[in-house]
Amino acid sequence: MDRKKLCDENCNACPIISHPNNRMITKILNTLLENLGSDVYSTVENYCPNLTVCYNCRIDDFCHIENCELK
Numbered sequence: 001m002d003r004k005k006l007c008d009e010n011c012n013a014c015p016i017i018s019h020p021n022n023r024m025i026t027k028i029l030n031t032l033l034e035n036l037g038s039d040v041y042s043t044v045e046n047y048c049p050n051l052t053v054c055y056n057c058r059i060d061d062f063c064h065i066e067n068c069e070l071k
Contacts, residue, residue: 016051020055023070025051054068
């Protein structure tokens with residue numbers, strides 16, 4: 001399916017990324033990355049690069065500050 005059909009590509013106004021419930025998405029994607037490996041990163045990066053950003057510490061590529069609770 002074409003990405004454009006799934007998203008308006010206006011990342012700065014994305015209600016998913018900015019919503020506090022994105023904390024759950026961050027936790028789920030981090031757990032998938034830990035359990036399934038780098039294919040998770042490439043899949044998420046391909047569809048929505050902003051979902052690799054931690055909702056709490058705002059660091060990209062599934063990285064976190066030392067004491068991030070979503071790590």
